Amino acid sequence: MAQSRRLKRQRAKDLRELLEAKQAKRALSNSDCKAEAQMPKREAPPIATLTKEHQLEEAHQLLLEIKQAQIEATTLFEGVEARFTLMAQYRQLLCGNWPVHCRGWEALSNLLSLEV
Structure with missing residues (x-):
């Protein structure tokens, strides 16, 4: 009887360890997924877009060159x-x-x- 209790306890302990290992693995996987979701994807470098003021300045400069x-x-x-x-x-x-x-x-x- 004592032996069967020990076997049951050992099995329970083994199952607990197995479950803990699986939970830890899931937690790592979930944290990796969360980290990937939070990390920005590889994006193309931002293209410098001219603001309207810059466009107007550039157009004005071109007009001055044409007049010259x-x-x-x-x-x-x-x-x-x-x-x-x-x-x-x-x-x-x-x-x-x-x-x-x-x-x-x-x-x-x-x-x-x-x-x-």
């Missing part, structure tokens, strides 16, 4: 236009007076031919 390019182009065009105007004026001066010079040479040659 327009001013430079206009200045260049005005310089080219001024050169063409000067060239046209020189041509006018040279070619406009050319017939007078030609008439002068003709008159001079006529005078010379009369003297001879």
